[in-house]
Amino acid sequence: MLGVAAQLSPVHAQVEPYRQHMENGIKLFQDRNYRAAIVEFEAAYNEKPKASPLFNIALAEKALFNYPKAIAALERALAHHRDTMDEADEKTARSAIEEMRALLAHVTVELSPPTATLLIDGEEQPPSSAATRVVELGPGVHRIGARADGHRTAEQSVTVASGDRDKKVKLTLTQDRVAVAPPASQAVTTLPPPPPPPKLAPLPVSRQGYYVIGAASLLWPLGHPKAFPEPETNSGGAGSIRVGYRVNTPAAFDVMLQYANIATGSQDRAYPNASYTLGSTRLGLNVRLMTPGQTWRFVGSIGGGLTYDAVRFDSIKGPDGSDICEGMCERATGVNAFVFSEVGVELDLGGVLLGFSLDSYFQSSRGISYRHEEYGDITLYSSVLLQLGGSLHAGYAFW
Known part of the structure; x- marks a missing residue:
């Protein structure tokens, strides 16, 4: 209904209570221990009141065919926590509420005495002094009972189908401790329980937090100064550090x-x-995208910024005083824009990040120039610069 596949990070030695309860609840849900899962999701909600725990409570209640409680959880999320929901979640929640409301039946229960405690399937209902109460039930067989101090407990079984409005149950509690049998018109044959629900996946814990990553890279240039003849195929090194914040499971900025x-x-x-x-020397802002893998994940980044480039030449004159560049190779500097991209894999060991990526840097070269006495400003390159390479990176995440 509302769930997506959950993949959770390894639990740290000291885990945030909200995350701990959410992860325990998801494990219990996947084991179909729905009632225990609800307890954990409620504990998570008490730690951080937001929509995600309520969505998971609704999923567990729906799996138990407690449609009224599932509807109540979703309505509570819409009423009080819309700021923690995106448009797709809100639309899905409203659709689920509409779908489950179509399955509900209304049963009128008459109690004597009116102050008796009403029980639906063994669970106490909110206290009321009204002798007649209307309760919403999902389709199937339900136990409706009542109890009061000094009276004998009474209970009836009733079978309802979606859309029923004319079902009535009358429970009269006596002080002589004689059980009140239900009228013959209300006796209902007990039907077998419905089949087990399909396996659902609750919403995963959204991962958020800061991270820092250092990288060592090997880069190959695919562009050279236009006056420098017969350049060799060569590579160079690079070192970088990235500091960022993961805003949700798939996306981060650094x-x-x-x-x-x-x-x-x-x-x-x-x-x-x-x-x-x-x-x-490059300074840039990147968008980092990640798959929600528990231990291994694919990563990719795209970004850009400014680079300060400096080019110097060595041993360009021969023994006879000739110049390999014919006087057109001089030290040059400049500031240019660049675009960066990477794609790779990452290993998450309880927050310790290790990974490998293939990188590319695409940048302008117009800013790399020098002042020539005869020709004025000379740009050192005739085209844009492209550098390709690979990186090994290591870091730590606080999500």
């Missing part, structure tokens, strides 16, 4: 600070030691 350094030589045999080094 800030990334990274420094990358890539040195590339030339295959021109006349200049065997010629090389250039590109150093990049």
Whole structure:
């Protein structure tokens, strides 16, 4: 009805009470111990009054065919906790209420004395002094009873179908402790209980919290200064740190600070030691997406920001004074925009995060320029820069 597949994180040594009760309730629900699950979800609601525990209470009550209680839990969520629900949850809750209301029947119960305690399927109902009470019941067989101090307890069984409105039960308690038999017109043949409900999945605990991740990367540049001839295929290293907040199970936001350094030589045999080094300091904001895996999960990020790039050249002149770049390779710096993306896997060991990802950096190169005495401002690159690579990362999550 309302549930999605639940996958839970390993329990920490000291677990937040709300999370502990929710996770225990889900385990009990999956074992079909619905009454115990309701107790845990109610304890979770007492810790943090919000919609999620009430949704799970409604699922457990529905599994027990207690449709009025399931409806009451959902109506309570809609009335008091709509700020913790998204539009899809609200729509699903209203649809479920409408579906279950169509299954209800109304039974009129007459009590004597009117102050007697009314019991439905063994559970006490709210006290009332009214002699006639109307109760809502789901389809099936129900036990309706009454008790009062100094009187003999009375009970009847009644079978109702969805939409019934004319069912009546009269319970008269006597002081001489003689049981009152139900009138023949109200005697009902006891039917077998309904089949077990389909296996449902309650709403999982939404994971939220801060995290910090450090990464070591190996990057390959796919663009070089236009005047630098025959660049070698080479790679460089990068180190980064990301600090962010997980807003819900699939999504998080983080800030990334990274420094990358890539040195590339030339295959021109006349200049065997010629090389250039590109150093990049990046600051960006990323959106991180995660699958809800308990231990293993797939992760992906996309983001962007600004990078400060500095390029320097070494040993570009030959023994005879010639220049491998013909005077067009000079130290250059600049600020450019970049776009970052990654896709990988992550292992969650009780909050300790270990993972691997494939990364790409796509950035402008217009800002990397220098001042030439004859030609004025010279841009070092003729096209955008693309760097591809992989990263190993480790961190800690506080969700």
